[in-house]
Amino acid sequence: MLKTCLLLVALMSSVVAAKSLEIQIASDYNPSVSEEPADLATVLLLKVRSQLKGRLTLEFIPASRLREWRELETHPNICLYNKVKTPEREAVAVFVEYPLMAFPANRLILRGQKLPSNVSLKDVVVSKGLRIGVTKGRSYGKVIDGFIEKYADSFIIGEGANSAFRLREMLVQGKLDGIIEYTSVFLNHHAKPEQREGVTFHKIDDAKATIFGYIACADSTQGRKAVSLFELALENKQLQKNIIDAHKGLFFEQEMFFIEQGLNEAYNIQP
Missing domain, CATH: 3.40.190.10 (Periplasmic binding protein-like II)
Structure with missing residues (x-):
């Protein structure tokens, strides 16, 4: 009887451990219309999800640029992506440490x-x-x-x-x-x-050469768990290289030096 109970506990623990964290992404991307996102930020977000190998499930929900922040403030399982950090936004959201995108300033x-x-x-x-x-x-x-x-x-x-x-x-x-x-x-x-x-x-001078777009999540238990998972994925060196390579050709040549330099510094990649 004791062995049976221990076996059940072990099975239940493995199921809980394997359960994927479900997060909603407020965005104008609609997978039901097109499986292939047109913008690089969405492509990279899906690469980050793939890196987590099922530990995170993303559901895209429609939201305008104005509405998405209201969704994040009122729902505990909402995340946004490709967002610039500002003091006002950091007061209501938890930002992932590493950027997803970089833009010329x-x-x-x-x-x-x-x-x-x-x-x-x-x-x-x-x-x-x-x-x-x-x-x-x-x-x-x-x-x-x-x-x-x-x-x-x-x-x-x-x-x-x-x-x-x-x-x-x-x-x-x-x-x-x-x-x-x-x-x-x-x-x-x-x-x-x-x-x-x-x-x-x-x-x-004194102005940032590059602007970063980050993943930001609700300041909640689910949101903080999602941030931890996103950071875990973005610490992967191969994924970091893929993100940097994906930016090449996206901007004009004179800006790419600043973009690549900024991402290398953000990911702590040594020259």
């Missing part, structure tokens, strides 16, 4: 200027007095936002729904010396080589 885009690849906004705007356009109400990151606020009178401030578009136009028309913008956005807007003549892209 905003650059100072100049026309007709010969400056080094790394520049100081204070030197460009205050000392040299260059006409730099920025969009009112847009966040460029903590460091840049603080500088713009301090020296607002030294910038050309664009307002309105199409202000970013107009600033990009003004730069190539010679009405501005520079703008703060994503490299890819500018190059997609001005696809013709003659529109890019004399245009250079510069990393801004």
Whole structure:
């Protein structure tokens, strides 16, 4: 009788241990419509799930960008992915230590200027007095936002729904010396080589070279368990290499150095 009880306990323990943690992912990805996700972030998330070999089950539920954070705050088994860390978000969610994605940060885009690849906004705007356009109400990151606020009178401030578009136009028309913008956005807007003549892209001192997209989960028992599993998967060196390789070709060549360098540092990969 004792042996039978011990056997039952052992079997029940193995079943519990083998039970997959069920997590809902609030996203605009719908697997029922297409089994193959179009964006890299979703592809990488599914690779992370595969690395866990059944220990984590993901169910994608439809949610807009605004609604997904409300879902996370009100449901204990919700996770989001490809999210930038901010103090406001870290107050309501638990973030995985390692990033899933990396993106180029905003650059100072100049026309007709010969400056080094790394520049100081204070030197460009205050000392040299260059006409730099920025969009009112847009966040460029903590460091840049603080500088713009301090020296607002030294910038050309664009307002309105199409202000970013107009600033990009003004730069190539010679009405501005520079703008703060994503490299890819500018190059997609001005696809013709003659529109890019004399245009250079510069990393801004003290601002992050790369922006990371993380997995974030509800601040709950299930959410914290999910975070631990995601971190376990992302510690795998081969998966880290696969993630870095997957970024290659996604961004323009001049940005890939910063992307690869940033991910190597985030994953603690030694050169």
